[in-house]
Amino acid sequence: MKQYAYYPGCSLESLATSYNLSTLEVAQKLGVDLKEIKDWNCCGATAYFPVDELLAHTLVARNLALAEKDGLSDFVAPCSACYKNAYFTNSYLKKDADLAEHINYALEADGLHVNGTMKIRHLIEVFIEDVGLDEIEKKITHPLKGLRVAPYYGCQLLRPRKDHENVENPQFFENLLSALGAESLDYPSKTRCCGGSLIVTNRKAALDMVQILLQDAVNRKADVIATTCPMCNVNLEVYQNQVNREFGTQYSIPVMYFTQLMGVALGIKPGKLGIGKELVSGEPVLAFAY
Amino acid sequence: MSEKIGVYVCHCGTNIAGTVDVKGVAEWAAEHLKHRGVVIGREYKFMCSSLGQELVEKDIKELGLTRVIVAACSPHLHEKTFRTACKNAGLNPYLCEMVSIREQVSWVHTDKVAATEKSKAAISGGVERVIHNEPLEPIQVPIHADTLVVGGGIAGIQAALEIADAGYHVCLVEREPSIGGHMAQFDKTFPTLDCAACILTPKMVEIGSHPNITLLTWSEVEKVDGYVGNFKATIRKKASYVNTDTCTGCGICWEKCPKKVVDDVYEAGLGIRKAIYRPFAQAVPKYPVMDVENCTYFKNGKCKACQLFCPTEPNSINFEQKDEILEIQAGNIILATGYDLFDAKRIPQYGYGKLPNVFTSLEFERMCNAAGPTEGRVVLRDMKTAPKSVVIVHCVGSRDENYNKYCSSICCMQSLKFAHLVMERTGAEVYNCYIDIRTPSKDYEEFYKRVLEEGGHFIRGKVAEVTDSARLPEEEGKLIVQVEDTLIGKQRRIPVDMVILSAGIEPRHDAKEVGKLFGIACGASGWYTEKHPKLDPVATMTEGIYIAGCVQGPKDIPASVAQGAAAAARVLGKIQQGVIALEPIKASINETQCSGCRICNGLCPFNAIAFIEDDKVSSINPALCQGCGTCVAACPAGAISGTGFSDQQIIAQIDGLLLKNLEEPVAA
Numbered sequence: 031m032k033q034y035a036y037y038p039g040c041s042l043e044s045l046a047t048s049y050n051l052s053t054l055e056v057a058q059k060l061g062v063d064l065k066e067i068k069d070w071n072c073c074g075a076t077a078y079f080p081v082d083e084l085l086a087h088t089l090v091a092r093n094l095a096l097a098e099k100d101g102l103s104d105f106v107a108p109c110s111a112c113y114k115n116a117y118f119t120n121s122y123l124k125k126d127a128d129l130a131e132h133i134n135y136a137l138e139a140d141g142l143h144v145n146g147t148m149k150i151r152h153l154i155e156v157f158i159e160d161v162g163l164d165e166i167e168k169k170i171t172h173p174l175k176g177l178r179v180a181p182y183y184g185c186q187l188l189r190p191r192k193d194h195e196n197v198e199n200p201q202f203f204e205n206l207l208s209a210l211g212a213e214s215l216d217y218p219s220k221t222r223c224c225g226g227s228l229i230v231t232n233r234k235a236a237l238d239m240v241q242i243l244l245q246d247a248v249n250r251k252a253d254v255i256a257t258t259c260p261m262c263n264v265n266l267e268v269y270q271n272q273v274n275r276e277f278g279t280q281y282s283i284p285v286m287y288f289t290q291l292m293g294v295a296l297g298i299k300p301g302k303l304g305i306g307k308e309l310v311s312g313e314p315v316l317a318f319a320y
Numbered sequence: 321m322s323e324k325i326g327v328y329v330c331h332c333g334t335n336i337a338g339t340v341d342v343k344g345v346a347e348w349a350a351e352h353l354k355h356r357g358v359v360i361g362r363e364y365k366f367m368c369s370s371l372g373q374e375l376v377e378k379d380i381k382e383l384g385l386t387r388v389i390v391a392a393c394s395p396h397l398h399e400k401t402f403r404t405a406c407k408n409a410g411l412n413p414y415l416c417e418m419v420s421i422r423e424q425v426s427w428v429h430t431d432k433v434a435a436t437e438k439s440k441a442a443i444s445g446g447v448e449r450v451i452h453n454e455p456l457e458p459i460q461v462p463i464h465a466d467t468l469v470v471g472g473g474i475a476g477i478q479a480a481l482e483i484a485d486a487g488y489h490v491c492l493v494e495r496e497p498s499i500g501g502h503m504a505q506f507d508k509t510f511p512t513l514d515c516a517a518c519i520l521t522p523k524m525v526e527i528g529s530h531p532n533i534t535l536l537t538w539s540e541v542e543k544v545d546g547y548v549g550n551f552k553a554t555i556r557k558k559a560s561y562v563n564t565d566t567c568t569g570c571g572i573c574w575e576k577c578p579k580k581v582v583d584d585v586y587e588a589g590l591g592i593r594k595a596i597y598r599p600f601a602q603a604v605p606k607y608p609v610m611d612v613e614n615c616t617y618f619k620n621g622k623c624k625a626c627q628l629f630c631p632t633e634p635n636s637i638n639f640e641q642k643d644e645i646l647e648i649q650a651g652n653i654i655l656a657t658g659y660d661l662f663d664a665k666r667i668p669q670y671g672y673g674k675l676p677n678v679f680t681s682l683e684f685e686r687m688c689n690a691a692g693p694t695e696g697r698v699v700l701r702d703m704k705t706a707p708k709s710v711v712i713v714h715c716v717g718s719r720d721e722n723y724n725k726y727c728s729s730i731c732c733m734q735s736l737k738f739a740h741l742v743m744e745r746t747g748a749e750v751y752n753c754y755i756d757i758r759t760p761s762k763d764y765e766e767f768y769k770r771v772l773e774e775g776g777h778f779i780r781g782k783v784a785e786v787t788d789s790a791r792l793p794e795e796e797g798k799l800i801v802q803v804e805d806t807l808i809g810k811q812r813r814i815p816v817d818m819v820i821l822s823a824g825i826e827p828r829h830d831a832k833e834v835g836k837l838f839g840i841a842c843g844a845s846g847w848y849t850e851k852h853p854k855l856d857p858v859a860t861m862t863e864g865i866y867i868a869g870c871v872q873g874p875k876d877i878p879a880s881v882a883q884g885a886a887a888a889a890r891v892l893g894k895i896q897q898g899v900i901a902l903e904p905i906k907a908s909i910n911e912t913q914c915s916g917c918r919i920c921n922g923l924c925p926f927n928a929i930a931f932i933e934d935d936k937v938s939s940i941n942p943a944l945c946q947g948c949g950t951c952v953a954a955c956p957a958g959a960i961s962g963t964g965f966s967d968q969q970i971i972a973q974i975d976g977l978l979l980k981n982l983e984e985p986v987a988a
Contacts, residue, residue, distance in 0.1 A: 198668060218785070245789070245791050246791075
């Protein structure tokens with residue numbers, strides 16, 4: 031069976047452990063064989079590229095080289111930022127011979143070499159494209175009937191622009207949620223930015239951005255916001271209190287990883303999916319499935 | 321060497337001489353190509369001038385030239401000039417060749433030495449080629465005096481009337497039940513604000529009653545055979561289930577018809593019609609047609625209300641009517657099939673189809689029209705509330721890398737017109753969100769100023785999205801338009817009641833297939849390609865096929881009318897000639913070598929190649945062939961050759977280009 035080079039990324043070892051747990055559980059249930067890349071390093075996130083592009087590419091390329099060394103052809107990242115970085119570095123390696131030479135010169139110190147031949151995808155793409163919605167639907171034991179979900183793509187998931195997808199109005203997340211039995215909402219800000227790391231450098235500006243996302247979800251009477259990225263998840267969930275203080279609002283809306291919702295629908299015990307660790311309780315969401 | 325070749329090199333002012341050592345090139349040709357038959361090499365400031373032409377004519381007469389090479393601009397521009405000069409001096413015009421050292425050398429290079437060398441090589445190639453040219457005679461074909469006009473919008477109407485008024489017969493074919501096109505849907509026309517129907521319907525009536533016009537509505541051209549002067553078109557006249565010999569157009573049938581249908585065509589989805597219908601009151605012809613897909617009788621065999629109530633004797637409703645296939649002859653064809661509106665649903669962030677109070681431009685036109693579904697009242701989708709504030713979004717689907725890159729050219733003025741009408745009829749606040757305002761025609765800028773003075777707001781910025789998701793209390797229940805005002809450098813959210821999307825215009829969805837039917841090509845954006853964008857905008861690369869109106873590119877009513885009239889003038893000119901001389905540059909098939917694979921049949925852009933079943937070989941109609949050479953290159957058996965571009969000529973030209981002729985004799 032096909033094996034995927036799994037690149038969890040730093041967040042999934044710290045803030046987003048529940049994303050990692052639910053990813054591994056759901057993948058196992060769907061027969062997706064994720065093999066974690068040995069000795070992987072940070073991808074540089076959004077911070078490193080503006081500082082030094084060549085070094086940032088090299089950082090990402092090391093992970094690609096490790097995966098290539100394992101003889102695998104598919105690279106999977108659950109974090110949108112990791113996915114975006116891997117995708118771009120991988121495609122630049124193919125396009126820019128000069129860059130590839132510089133990177134490989136650096137990687138030589140580690141006894142590595144990168145070709146840029148991997149197929150880079152986000153986890154959600156692998157589930158939808160390789161497993162397929164029909165197959166997922168067949169395995170659903172606890173459909174999320176009546177659960178109103180705001181599908182939040184965020185910005186980075188759609189940035190490696192793919193021809194078949196309308197980046198202004200993508201539909202694949204909605205389709206996945208519908209396969210889980212949930213009611214997928216027309217969420218106006220689904221592709222807006224959550225502020226990313228701006229929350230650290232310019233708190234007020236980032237809170238403005240988060241507030242828009244929360245208000246749009248509330249306007250659509252969402253029971254939960256589903257995310258595909260640990261950064262989005264943190265901004266939307268952790269900062270709800272600060273938004274409330276800043277804007278005099280009373281948001282209290284659960285924010286969950288799409289893998290957690292998949293896991294619930296697939297009948298995996300909530301504890302195994304990391305549910306219970308969130309700051310805004312996901313308890314009400316479970317009520318739709320059980 | 322028996323040929324006597326003259327080589328003439330043009331300076332074209334500094335166009336060529338600025339980059340090429342013209343004098344050096346001419347001297348080089350006279351000296352180094354002498355052994356190939358070049359007897360004279362001259363340079364001149366402007367070869368295309370009368371004096372330049374006279375140089376050639378004089379040399380033909382005095383030196384007895386048998387071949388002529390003019391190294392100057394592209395043959396597209398002056399080939400005819402120099403061939404005519406040769407003819408005047410008694411030399412067969414096809415023994416003259418042009419070598420393009422302007423478009424292919426001086427305009428694309430900066431290195432003078434290299435450009436000069438390249439010019440020499442190009443001339444050497446031309447010399448080798450012209451040695452193999454054969455004297456040719458143009459083909460003469462008579463021209464049928466009838467004209468086929470396809471499309472009954474304003475461009476087609478104008479063309480048909482011009483030709484009919486000049487005394488020649490026209491067959492006007494229209495796909496819809498009535499002529500009138502998009503213009504018939506409009507209320508007012510910019511910039512004068514005169515009523516569209518008032519200026520259009522007199523022309524429509526004239527078409528309906530003109531003795532020289534055969535009007536075929538509810539009809540489509542299915543096949544076109546033949547060639548310039550002698551086209552044969554097969555037309556399907558769809559069954560209307562109404563006998564037009566007896567029908568009086570009284571309207572009782574559609575009054576009594578119980579089946580209501582949303583009218584997606586004429587009313588742009590905003591109004592309803594019946595299953596048997598006449599699209600609008602002033603329709604020409606006045607007879608209704610039956611929409612079989614929605615008719616209750618055709619669906620379940622019961623109803624026939626229309627027939628029951630038809631007051632004519634004999635009854636005009638005939639459920640047994642069948643499609644008719646007509647064949648008509650025509651010497652020339654004018655295509656004026658118009659445009660489609662850009663489908664605003666393709667830009668989901670603008671909310672059309674999802675948010676009820678987002679309207680398209682065509683919907684708004686119908687709303688403004690006194691004969692439309694709201695009788696001219698500007699209202700929200702509930703059909704009663706007048707809006708207090710309106711945003712008009714410009715450039716929807718136009719000037720947009722994601723959709724159409726071109727400017728649709730009509731939307732600025734159309735939006736300004738909408739702004740005026742909204743203010744006039746509702747007093748609402750109107751915001752125009754634009755990228756640039758483009759008002760380049762007569763009295764257009766003045767109209768823009770008028771709308772500004774009337775109090776229209778203008779925001780320079782492309783609208784990002786239209787949403788109903790409110791963030792502030794004053795946005796509740798409104799449509800919120802998010803736009804960057806680039807003049808003040810701020811993001812704005814404008815809460816309004818109504819949004820009008822000024823959608824761009826696109827080639828007809830079936831333009832490509834229709835083009836293939838008539839043997840003409842579409843450009844990158846899908847509009848039909850004119851013979852020359854500036855100097856021959858209504859002719860096409862296919863002789864006898866003309867285009868007019870939006871089929872050629874986005875344009876407004878005045879421009880469409882001008883093109884309709886221009887196409888008519890071109891056709892009238894051809895009819896007056898009586899016969900037409902066709903270029904003898906043609907491909908022909910050597911039947912003994914043809915394997916009958918039919919590869920060439922589908923490749924021919926002019927439908928000139930037919931397969932002869934009996935002989936199992938393909939055959940080229942010389943009157944249709946435009947000498948493009950596609951089939952010659954494609955034939956796997958090498959069975960097709962072209963006069964004027966035979967393998968021998970091409971190979972000799974390549975040898976010449978490579979200057980193989982300088983040392984050794986070229987393979988004869």
